[in-house]
Amino acid sequence: MKDLAEPERDNLRAPIYLAHSAISPPSAAVADAVSRCVADFAQRGAAAFGDWLAVKEATRSNIAALIGAEAGDVALTQGTTASIVAIAQSIAWKRGDRVITFEGEFPTNVTPWQQAAERYELDHVQLRTSDFAGDAQRGLDSLEAALRSGRPRLVAVSAVQFATGLAMPIAAMTRLAHAHGAEIFVDAIQAVGVMPFDVVELDVDYAAGGSHKWLMALEGVGWLYARRRCAEALHRTSAGWLSHDEPVSFLFGGPDDLRYDRPIVESIRFVEGGTMSTVGIAALHTSTSLLLERGIDAIWTHVQSYHDALAVGLHERGYTTLRDSVPARRSGIVSYRPPAPLTTPDVVAHLASHRVAVTGPIGVIRIAPHLSNGLHEVASVLAALPMQTGR
Numbered sequence: 334m335k336d337l338a339e340p341e342r343d344n345l346r347a348p349i350y351l352a353h354s355a356i357s358p359p360s361a362a363v364a365d366a367v368s369r370c371v372a373d374f375a376q377r378g379a380a381a382f383g384d385w386l387a388v389k390e391a392t393r394s395n396i397a398a399l400i401g402a403e404a405g406d407v408a409l410t411q412g413t414t415a416s417i418v419a420i421a422q423s424i425a426w427k428r429g430d431r432v433i434t435f436e437g438e439f440p441t442n443v444t445p446w447q448q449a450a451e452r453y454e455l456d457h458v459q460l461r462t463s464d465f466a467g468d469a470q471r472g473l474d475s476l477e478a479a480l481r482s483g484r485p486r487l488v489a490v491s492a493v494q495f496a497t498g499l500a501m502p503i504a505a506m507t508r509l510a511h512a513h514g515a516e517i518f519v520d521a522i523q524a525v526g527v528m529p530f531d532v533v534e535l536d537v538d539y540a541a542g543g544s545h546k547w548l549m550a551l552e553g554v555g556w557l558y559a560r561r562r563c564a565e566a567l568h569r570t571s572a573g574w575l576s577h578d579e580p581v582s583f584l585f586g587g588p589d590d591l592r593y594d595r596p597i598v599e600s601i602r603f604v605e606g607g608t609m610s611t612v613g614i615a616a617l618h619t620s621t622s623l624l625l626e627r628g629i630d631a632i633w634t635h636v637q638s639y640h641d642a643l644a645v646g647l648h649e650r651g652y653t654t655l656r657d658s659v660p661a662r663r664s665g666i667v668s669y670r671p672p673a674p675l676t677t678p679d680v681v682a683h684l685a686s687h688r689v690a691v692t693g694p695i696g697v698i699r700i701a702p703h704l705s706n707g708l709h710e711v712a713s714v715l716a717a718l719p720m721q722t723g724r
């Protein structure tokens with residue numbers, strides 16, 4: 334039987350696809366969901382809209398199930414950036430509040446805080462992600478020192494570092510932030526879908542992600558979680574027409590139903606201010622249903638086995654792993670540095686020409702398999718590596 338989680342392999346230029354930390358190629362099931370959605374709008378136009386609202390609701394529930402939240406505390410957005418910008422511009426900042434971000438992060442989780450710092454005259458501090466390797470103590474000490482001075486308000490960090498694959502000690506960072514009266518915002522796009530990430534267990538205040546990586550859907554749809562009390566305290570800066578109570582009632586009612594005084598909803602759903610990509614949501618509904626069906630624990634075990642198998646061969650060939658020796662610091666991403674004289678661009682291009690897709694951000698070879706990658710691929714990946722001269 335055809336595996337619905339698999340991309341259409343015949344369509345894939347690189348049938349061994351190890352770049353899920355960048356963009357996941359749509360699986361057969363996702364492609365089918367998108368076609369069905371487009372066909373429905375093609376046939377019914379506006380009449381289709383109401384039916385797809387149910388899919389939007391179910392998608393929020395799927396995200397909630399993946400992150401251990403209540404569906405009412407999850408909003409859909411246009412992506413991780415949109416989620417972070419919404420919060421960065423909605424917190425009731427006071428001049429001089431300290432916001433702590435990290436060097437080495439993907440800029441998505443830095444730029445919006447820089448902008449907020451400029452606009453609201455915040456005290457922006459940058460720490461180093463590399464200090465959180467291993468037992469993470471050096472990093473936790475640096476975080477505590479930054480939280481001890483000034484007026485700490487928010488720590489913004491990614492659950493998994495995009496290039497090194499380092500899984501940050503989110504629970505410990507959250508405990509420290511809370512002990513000093515600050516909140517924590519976690520960009521979880523490189524975690525959710527491939528490894529356990531539970532907002533209640535971790536006790537985080539905000540978390541966000543997008544669809545097109547480990548969630549295996551399309552670009553253009555993201556999600557945002559906010560603890561209820563935090564959501565209630567936000568300014569409604571990014572509210573739009575769909576942020577009100579009963580926002581669409583006027584579309585079906587009489588002239589008196591068009592009102593502007595309906596309250597803005599109390600939950601984080603206020604960020605869903607306007608119409609969204611229904612096609613993107615249809616894709617995300619299907620992909621998250623598949624992920625939930627397979628189970629994140631099983632996916633995590635599978636991906637780690639894949640990395641274990643590949644690590645042996647890469648080590649023998651002189652590649653240096655960036656995978657942390659402490660299992661709690663590991664993620665779905667394992668990156669390598671090639672043996673000299675090979676360079677990362679050489680290796681990425683050579684693998685691509687042998688139909689193996691990996692990515693090479695900031696000079697490292699980044700390998701990111703998912704549930705659709707079989708362990709049988711490992712020998713082919715190793716065989717596709719470039720020859721090393723002088724060894």
Ligand SMILES: Cc1ncc(COP(=O)(O)O)c(C=O)c1O
Nearest residue numbers: 412413414439441491495522543
């Ligand atoms: C950690 C991290 N955050 C965010 C993004 C992307 O954010 P957005 O989907 O909003 O462009 C990426 C990668 O593209 C990433 O690696």
